[in-house]
Amino acid sequence: MDYIVIPTKDKTEKAFFLDLLKKMRKEVASYSSKEMEDLAFIAALKEGEKSGKGSLDNVKVRLQKIALGK
Numbered sequence: 001m002d003y004i005v006i007p008t009k010d011k012t013e014k015a016f017f018l019d020l021l022k023k024m025r026k027e028v029a030s031y032s033s034k035e036m037e038d039l040a041f042i043a044a045l046k047e048g049e050k051s052g053k054g055s056l057d058n059v060k061v062r063l064q065k066i067a068l069g070k
Contacts, residue, residue, distance in 0.1 A: 005036075 008014040014030065021028045031039070049056045 006017050008017060018028055018030065045056050045059055048059075
């Protein structure tokens with residue numbers, strides 16, 4: 001499966017691309033910049049865990065401590 005990321009400036013531009021892709025019968029999903037950051041972060045964490053140099057559990061524990069202000 002291939003993905004195309006099209007950043008848009010406003011709702012009109014976004015609507016244009018969504019309509020165009022739907023007319024081309026392509027599967028379409030719309031994400032905010034925050035959601036894109038979250039997806040990229042999770043993908044990086046998973047890749048790090050596969051490499052053997054990182055541990056997703058350790059990162060989760062560390063982030064939980066940061067969130068709690070410890």
